[in-house]
Amino acid sequence: MTDAVVRVENVTKRFSGHTAVRDLSLEIPRGVIFGLLGPNGAGKSTTIRMIMDIIEPDEGRISLFGGPGKGRELSARIGFLPEERGLYKKMKVLDHLVFLAEIKGLSTGTARKKAGEWLERLGLGDWADKKVEDLSKGMQQKVQFTGTLLHDPELVLLDEPFSGLDPVNSQIMKEVVIDLARQGRTVLFSTHIMEQAEKMCERVVIISRGRKVVDGTMAEVKREGGGRHVALAFHRDPAKAAAVLRDRAHVANLDDSGATAELELAAGADPDRLLADLVRSGVGISRFAIVEPSLQSIFIAKVGAEAATAPASEGHNA
Amino acid sequence: MHKIWAVVRREFVERARTRAFVIGTILGPLMMGALFVLPILMQRNTRVKNIIVLDAAQGGFGARVETALAAARRSEKPDSPKRYNVSRVSAEGRSLDQVRDSLVARTDRRDLGADQVDGIIVVEESALTRDTLSYFGANVGSPAEMGALSRTLRQAVLMEKLTREQISPQVLSSVVKPIALQTQRISRGKLTGESGEASFALAYAMSFVLYMALLIYGMQVMTSTVEEKTNRINEVLVSSLTPFQLLMGKVLGVGSVGLLQLSIWAGTAYLLSSQRERIGRMLGAGSEAVAAMPIPVIPAETFAVFLLFFVLGFLFYAAAYAAVGSACNTVQETQQVSAPLTILIVVGLMLMFRLLDEPSGTMGRIMSLVPPFAPFVTPVRNSLSPLSAGDLALSVLAMVLGVLAMVWVAGRIYRVGVLMYGKRASFAEMFRWIRAS
Numbered sequence: 001m002t003d004a005v006v007r008v009e010n011v012t013k014r015f016s017g018h019t020a021v022r023d024l025s026l027e028i029p030r031g032v033i034f035g036l037l038g039p040n041g042a043g044k045s046t047t048i049r050m051i052m053d054i055i056e057p058d059e060g061r062i063s064l065f066g067g068p069g070k071g072r073e074l075s076a077r078i079g080f081l082p083e084e085r086g087l088y089k090k091m092k093v094l095d096h097l098v099f100l101a102e103i104k105g106l107s108t109g110t111a112r113k114k115a116g117e118w119l120e121r122l123g124l125g126d127w128a129d130k131k132v133e134d135l136s137k138g139m140q141q142k143v144q145f146t147g148t149l150l151h152d153p154e155l156v157l158l159d160e161p162f163s164g165l166d167p168v169n170s171q172i173m174k175e176v177v178i179d180l181a182r183q184g185r186t187v188l189f190s191t192h193i194m195e196q197a198e199k200m201c202e203r204v205v206i207i208s209r210g211r212k213v214v215d216g217t218m219a220e221v222k223r224e225g226g227g228r229h230v231a232l233a234f235h236r237d238p239a240k241a242a243a244v245l246r247d248r249a250h251v252a253n254l255d256d257s258g259a260t261a262e263l264e265l266a267a268g269a270d271p272d273r274l275l276a277d278l279v280r281s282g283v284g285i286s287r288f289a290i291v292e293p294s295l296q297s298i299f300i301a302k303v304g305a306e307a308a309t310a311p312a313s314e315g316h317n318a
Numbered sequence: 319m320h321k322i323w324a325v326v327r328r329e330f331v332e333r334a335r336t337r338a339f340v341i342g343t344i345l346g347p348l349m350m351g352a353l354f355v356l357p358i359l360m361q362r363n364t365r366v367k368n369i370i371v372l373d374a375a376q377g378g379f380g381a382r383v384e385t386a387l388a389a390a391r392r393s394e395k396p397d398s399p400k401r402y403n404v405s406r407v408s409a410e411g412r413s414l415d416q417v418r419d420s421l422v423a424r425t426d427r428r429d430l431g432a433d434q435v436d437g438i439i440v441v442e443e444s445a446l447t448r449d450t451l452s453y454f455g456a457n458v459g460s461p462a463e464m465g466a467l468s469r470t471l472r473q474a475v476l477m478e479k480l481t482r483e484q485i486s487p488q489v490l491s492s493v494v495k496p497i498a499l500q501t502q503r504i505s506r507g508k509l510t511g512e513s514g515e516a517s518f519a520l521a522y523a524m525s526f527v528l529y530m531a532l533l534i535y536g537m538q539v540m541t542s543t544v545e546e547k548t549n550r551i552n553e554v555l556v557s558s559l560t561p562f563q564l565l566m567g568k569v570l571g572v573g574s575v576g577l578l579q580l581s582i583w584a585g586t587a588y589l590l591s592s593q594r595e596r597i598g599r600m601l602g603a604g605s606e607a608v609a610a611m612p613i614p615v616i617p618a619e620t621f622a623v624f625l626l627f628f629v630l631g632f633l634f635y636a637a638a639y640a641a642v643g644s645a646c647n648t649v650q651e652t653q654q655v656s657a658p659l660t661i662l663i664v665v666g667l668m669l670m671f672r673l674l675d676e677p678s679g680t681m682g683r684i685m686s687l688v689p690p691f692a693p694f695v696t697p698v699r700n701s702l703s704p705l706s707a708g709d710l711a712l713s714v715l716a717m718v719l720g721v722l723a724m725v726w727v728a729g730r731i732y733r734v735g736v737l738m739y740g741k742r743a744s745f746a747e748m749f750r751w752i753r754a755s
Contacts, residue, residue: 052557054737075558086551091332102324103558147554 003030004066005155005186006051011060013046013210020046022210023060028188028203033181035201036190037295039303043210044190045083048159051188052080064155076105079148083159083190085141087132093143094119094128100147111150118146122172138169145173149180156180158189162196174200198295208303218295225298228265230274231291236284244277253301255294260287262297321559322567329542329571334578343579347586354590354597367436367457369402370421374409379478380441381406386474387439390466401466414440418454426456439471446479518674521701524624525670527580528694532631533663535576536639539569540652543643543736552736561733565725569636573629580628588621623710624697630717631693634724635659641728644735645743655742666694677702686713689720727752 006028013021021043028034038044049055051062053071064074071078087096094115101111119125122142132140145161161177162170177200180187191197197204204221206214214221234241238258245254245261250273253264265271275288333339369387373380390401409417424435437455445451451471457463480490546552555564590597638659646652669691673682677699685695686709696713699705705713734751735743743751 049553052553054553054556072557072560078557080554080557082550082553082557084550084553086546086549086554088328088332088549088551090336091328095328095331099324099328100554100558103321103555105321107320108324144554 004028005030005064006188007063007066008047008051009061009063011047011050011057011062013043013050013055013057019210021050021057021207024207024210024212025060026205026212026215028186030186031181031184032186032202033177033200034186034188035197035204036188036207037192037194037197037204037214037299038190038207039192041209042207042303044192044207045159046210047207048080048157048188048190049082052078052157076151077154079151079153079156081145081148081156081158081161085144087140087144089131089133091132092129093124093132093135096132097143097147097150101150104151106151114150115146118150122146122176138165141165142169142173145176149176154185156185156187156189158187160191161189162191162193170196194294194296194299204295206299206302213302214298221295221298222292225293225301228271229291229293229297230263230265230271231287231289232261232263232278232285233287234259234261234283235286238283240281241278241283244274244281247277250274250277253297255297255300262291262294264293264297264301322563322570325559325564325567326571326574329568330574333538333572333575339575339579343582346579346583350583350586350590354594365436366400367402368434369404370435370438371404371406372409372414372418372421372438372440373406374414374440374442375445376443378481379443379446380408382478382481383439383441383471383474386470386477390470414442422454425454445475446482449475451475518702520620521670521674521698524701525667525694525698527583528624528628528631528697529663529667531576531580531628532635532693533660535572535632536635536659536663537656539572539636540639540643540656541649542568542572543640543732544646544649544652547644547647547736547739556736561736562729564736565637565640565729565732569633569640573632573636576632577625577629580625584621584624588618619704620697620701623700626714627693627697627717630714630721633721634689634693634717635663637721637725637728641731641735641748644732645738645748647739647742651742662690666691670694670698673698674702683709687716689717689724692717692720730754 004027006026008024008026011021011024012019024043024047026036036044036047046055050057051064051071053062053073062071064071065077067074071080088099091099094112097115097118098108098111101114102108106114116125116128119128122145124139124142124146127135127139132143135143141164145158148156148158156177158177161173165173174196177187177189181202198218201218203217204214205212214224216224232241241261245251245256245263248266250266250269251263252266252269255262265274271290275285278285278288371380371384371387373384384404384406387402387404388400392398392401407417407421418438418440421435421438424433425437427434437453437457440452440454453464453467477490480493481487485493546555559567639656642656642659643652646655669681669685673679673685673695676682682695682699685691686699686705692713696705696710696717700710730752731748734754735748
């Protein structure tokens with residue numbers, strides 16, 4: 001047996017009218033930060049909820065920690081941040097955290113001590129005696145995030161942990177997640193923000209419309225992301241580059257952000273020719289580099305077309 | 319166990335902290351105290367009423383009415399204060415209506431002091447043939463005062479009629495004495511010294527308190543279940559707790575808040591009733607007034623049975639309400655789905671009204687063994703005429719079985735329901751969840 005903390009095998013989940021997850025398999029080794037990526041409605045939340053045993057798969061199986069126990073039975077070893085956040089609005093922050101820890105099996109004393117420490121660490125010390133409803137959304141999210149970690153879980157499932165957070169709070173949470181991995185804990189988080197995943201994840205799986213389209217370590221994914229990629233930055237008249245960038249002889253895939261762009265060179269295309277064409281177009285170039293593909297561009301190349309046509313009903317269970 | 323305890327404590331602390339709970343808990347004893355003290359204070363301030371007998375009859379009829387009224391006392395004891403100051407005005411030679419109107423002008427006049435008129439009785443010859451007397455006064459709306467007045471007058475009219483038939487005065491006075499029916503409750507083969515009215519009032523009060531408490535606290539369990547769903551806190555809860563732990567924690571938590579509140583209320587009533595003499599003395603009221611207090615004597619045993627059946631009834635209904643809450647998505651939806659439960663509770667209350675007439679009849683016996691109704695029926699029957707230990711035990715047993723069955727059913731609905739989002743579950747679906755393993 002490999003040392004997989006989570007093993008999902010050929011799992012399919014259907015909701016009335018559509019298939020949310022289709023024949024999905026993935027493995028999360030111990031101690032890694034694992035990114036579950038995909039556009040909105042791809043089936044990320046459904047997958048995480050199946051791992052947590054909140055909903056049951058229709059087909060396939062999920063095993064945790066190499067044993068037969070299900071997510072809810074092993075709840076003391078798992079921390080779970082659902083996508084739909086929810087706290088008791090009228091409770092005081094500290095009391096709430098103590099409650100969340102107690103229902104994971106911690107004694108009241110330990111729970112109180114841990115909750116106090118975590119609140120200090122996340123800069124919420126002054127808010128311990130405030131009611132949850134008096135906190136901003138971002139702060140509430142940090143409180144709930146804290147609630148998933150109080151019992152020192154071996155496996156942490158975070159569904160869109162960074163959504164709605166400002167850069168400062170995002171950074172704080174990111175540091176906490178990295179710290180968890182350093183302590184040998186396993187973190188699975190889902191996101192549709194690729195920059196975040198690229199910086200943090202050792203392994204990623206990208207799913208689209210319930211199907212896995214990419215799976216591997218970050219290095220593998222980038223290597224397979226293939227081709228030669230060029231990163232561009234413009235300091236003047238970026239519009240003039242448009243025609244060149246759309247030329248299929250040069251460019252196979254394009255992620256155009258206006259002032260910057262990343263593209264995958266078409267087969268047989270010559271980067272020198274591309275540069276020459278760009279210079280001739282009159283655009284002011286401040287960067288031209290042959291790079292590894294970014295996760296974002298791989299994501300767009302793999303799921304871009306599909307995501308754009310995702311049926312509306314896929315938002316149903318997200 | 320620790321986990322259930324954490325849920326129980328959370329529910330208890332968060333509810334007991336709310337303003338609604340604090341106010342409700344304090345308001346109960348305050349109202350009871352007021353109910354107890356106000357009548358004493360009011361009675362102390364009751365003036366002796368000035369009554370004018372407007373005599374338009376022949377012979378001694380008017381004088382007889384005057385004497386009868388002047389002899390009327392506040393209670394049956396001879397030393398109790400008199401009810402009326404009576405004076406007689408003859409209508410001789412004047413129009414009856416004119417005299418009456420001049421007297422009416424003297425009513426409601428504080429400035430006249432002792433000359434103020436509270437009421438006028440017109441005594442006419444026709445009273446004897448038509449059996450009718452007329453009374454004019456500001457206090458005609460008070461059933462108690464009108465009852466006392468008409469009792470006195472009936473006697474005077476009867477006396478007058480019999481006198482005119484030449485019956486001797488000695489015979490008369492012994493014949494027309496009213497009979498006072500003094501009731502006392504028998505409990506377990508012993509006299510209790512408690513009046514029938516008091517035990518009726520107690521049964522009545524208990525049924526209402528049970529009805530209100532089961533409905534209010536049951537609904538609280540339901541609302542809080544739905545709110546956890548709308549809050550989306552459910553996923554966190556069910557990832558840490560089994561649905562059964564969650565259900566039991568919630569039911570027990572809300573239940574202990576209810577039990578606390580009821581105990582405070584019932585405890586106050588108990589204290590007031592057992593200390594009634596002392597409180598009465600402190601307020602300077604006679605023992606007469608104290609005995610007439612609307613607070614019934616509560617035997618400790620009745621009290622214990624009442625609380626026991628509140629607990630059992632609460633567990634039964636709260637589990638059911640929790641199941642309903644789990645099958646709905648919004649508080650509005652619960653109102654439709656919970657209707658059958660609410661109807662059961664109302665039927666329980668209705669049954670009790672029937673039972674007040676005949677507490678030990680066949681219907682009473684049967685209903686004491688039917689779980690949805692037993693929480694209402696048994697304590698009320700027991701307060702009206704105490705049940706044997708065997709009957710009581712049987713009812714408790716039926717109730718315990720009912721609670722276990724209901725918790726089992728509710729647990730199965732709850733298990734599926736708490737994680738269902740989207741549409742409201744139909745009764746057919748709930749039935750499927752119960753059967754699914």
